[in-house]
Every structure is written in structure tokens, then in C-alpha cells.
Amino acid sequence: MNRRKELGLSQKELSNGICTQATLSKFENNGKIPSLKILIKLCNRLDLSLDDVMGVNDSTAKKIVDSMNKVEFNLITSNYKESWDIINQIDQNLLKDDNDALMQYYYLKGFLNVLDNGDLFDAVFDFNQILTSLDSDGKTIFTFLAYTGMGMVYAQQKDSAKSEYYFSKVFNDIYGMSIDNINQIWRYISIIFYCAIYYSNQKDYETANTLLNYGVKICSNNHVTYYIARLYAQLAINDCAVNGSSEHTAELLTKARVFSEFNDNHNELVTIKGLIKNCK
Numbered sequence: 001m002n003r004r005k006e007l008g009l010s011q012k013e014l015s016n017g018i019c020t021q022a023t024l025s026k027f028e029n030n031g032k033i034p035s036l037k038i039l040i041k042l043c044n045r046l047d048l049s050l051d052d053v054m055g056v057n058d059s060t061a062k063k064i065v066d067s068m069n070k071v072e073f074n075l076i077t078s079n080y081k082e083s084w085d086i087i088n089q090i091d092q093n094l095l096k097d098d099n100d101a102l103m104q105y106y107y108l109k110g111f112l113n114v115l116d117n118g119d120l121f122d123a124v125f126d127f128n129q130i131l132t133s134l135d136s137d138g139k140t141i142f143t144f145l146a147y148t149g150m151g152m153v154y155a156q157q158k159d160s161a162k163s164e165y166y167f168s169k170v171f172n173d174i175y176g177m178s179i180d181n182i183n184q185i186w187r188y189i190s191i192i193f194y195c196a197i198y199y200s201n202q203k204d205y206e207t208a209n210t211l212l213n214y215g216v217k218i219c220s221n222n223h224v225t226y227y228i229a230r231l232y233a234q235l236a237i238n239d240c241a242v243n244g245s246s247e248h249t250a251e252l253l254t255k256a257r258v259f260s261e262f263n264d265n266h267n268e269l270v271t272i273k274g275l276i277k278n279c280k
Contacts, residue, residue: 013223047182078267080116103142229259
């Protein structure tokens with residue numbers, strides 16, 4: 001139940017296509033375990049293992065991954081302080097036997113450095129751990145996250161040739177990426193969002209808005225609401241830049257505000273209220 005609420009899913013949304021809402025309710029309230037097939041599908045949708053719900057003790061690496069999942073959620077809500085507190089306590093040597101966990105660590109540390117005015121040289125080092133060592137064949141979504149991060153680094157350094165190089169590598173393949181659990185969806189939408197921010201800053205609003213609207217569609221199809229406010233807010237910023245303040249801009253900002261309030265995302269709500277005030 002806690003994981004479902006953390007992801008902003010209702011019982012109806014979580015059970016959709018898997019089981020009845022009544023079955024899920026019995027499991028959450030009375031511990032009545034459904035069939036193994038149903039339980040596995042629910043776990044996959046929530047990005048949980050059977051260990052998480054059956055009470056088996058987690059390994060050290062699994063506990064670290066759980067804490068990093070919290071960091072991923074915090075990035076969506078711009079809660080950087082708590083994220084740094086978690087990342088700084090992690091000994092990456094404990095993840096040496098879990099390649100995916102190690103890539104998750106480096107991508108998160110790199111993104112935090114980029115998004116929270118950290119050390120960009122450290123960020124490049126972190127992303128290169130993925131690109132040159134951990135996923136040199138580029139077979140996982142972490143490569144695309146690293147490409148996105150590298151593009152963000154060079155965009156901050158005003159190196160348009162290198163930033164365009166990395167963002168185009170992402171953009172060319174973004175529609176073919178596979179997503180099969182909640183964390184993958186968050187990562188996928190993060191890639192879409194930051195690519196869209198880059199193209200917005202380049203005043204390529206056609207490309208940016210295509211990505212943003214695609215992100216909204218992915219959120220809607222997968223019942224993910226936490227990112228949708230940021231997508232609508234950027235669409236509003238782009239619309240205002242092209243057409244000036246308009247009813248359409250106001251409509252987009254209203255949608256962004258409603259989703260921020262629904263998700264109790266105070267950081268994003270402050271930003272959106274500022275945008276609403278400036279667009280009047």
C-alpha cells in the first residue's frame with residue numbers, strides 16, 4: 001500500500017488489467033495473498049521484488065537500491081538536499097557485484113551535480129563510468145541517461161556542438177526504448193523531459209513540444225502523474241515564448257498547477273504559481 005501511494009496510484013489504477021480492485025483491497029487490508037501470477041504482475045508494476053512483499057531479508061545492495069529509488073523520486077520533485085544526503089552515504093564498492101545498481105548510482109550522482117549546481121567535472125566522470133565501462137555496448141537505458149546528462153553538462157558550459165551531439169544521440173533512438181516497470185518509466189520520462197528542455201532553450205519549439213506532448217502521453221498511458229506537471233509547465237513556457245501570453249498558456253499552467261497540487265509537490269507548485277503570475 002505504501003509503495004502504491006508513493007507512486008500516486010489508486011487501487012483501481014494499480015489493479016487495472018491485472019486483477020479486480022476487490023482482490024487488491026483484500027491483499028492490502030487483510031494480507032490475503034492473491035495467486036502468484038497476480039502477485040508477480042502487481043510487483044512488476046510497482047517495481048518491487050517478491051522479497052519486498054513476502055518479508056525476506058534484503059541484501060545490503062538491495063537496501064542501497066531502495067534508497068537510490070528514493071533519490072530518483074526526489075529528482076522528479078526537485079528535492080536535492082535529501083538526495084545528496086542519501087548519495088553521500090553510499091559506498092559504491094558495495095555495489096560492485098550489481099552492475100545495474102552501480103549504473104544507477106553513477107547516473108543519479110551525475111544528475112545531482114548537473115541539476116543542483118554541483119561539480120560538472122565529477123558529473124562527466126560519473127556518466128563516463130556508464131558509457132565507457134559499465135554499459136560500453138549501450139544496451140541499457142542508463143546509457144541514454146548518461147547521454148542526456150552529458151548533453152546537460154555541455155549545454156551548461158555553452159558548448160553547443162558537444163551538447164547537440166549527445167542530445168541527438170538520445171533523440172534519434174528515444175522512441176524505441178523499452179519500458180516495463182515504474183522506475184523505467186520515470187527514467188524514460190526524465191530523458192524526454194531534459195531533451196525537451198534542451199530544445200526549448202535552443203528555441204526549437206517544434207521538437208521540444210513534440211517531446212513534451214509525447215511525455216504527457218507516456219504519463220497518461222502508464223498512470224504516472226508526478227512528472228506531468230513539469231511537462232505541462234514547460235509546454236506553457238514554450239507557448240508563451242512563441243505566441244505571448246494567451247488562453248492556451250493559461251490552460252496549460254492550470255493543468256500543471258492541478259497536477260502539482262494533486263501530487264502535493266510544493267517545489268513545483270511554487271514554480272508554477274510564479275509562471276502564472278508572470279504570464280498574466
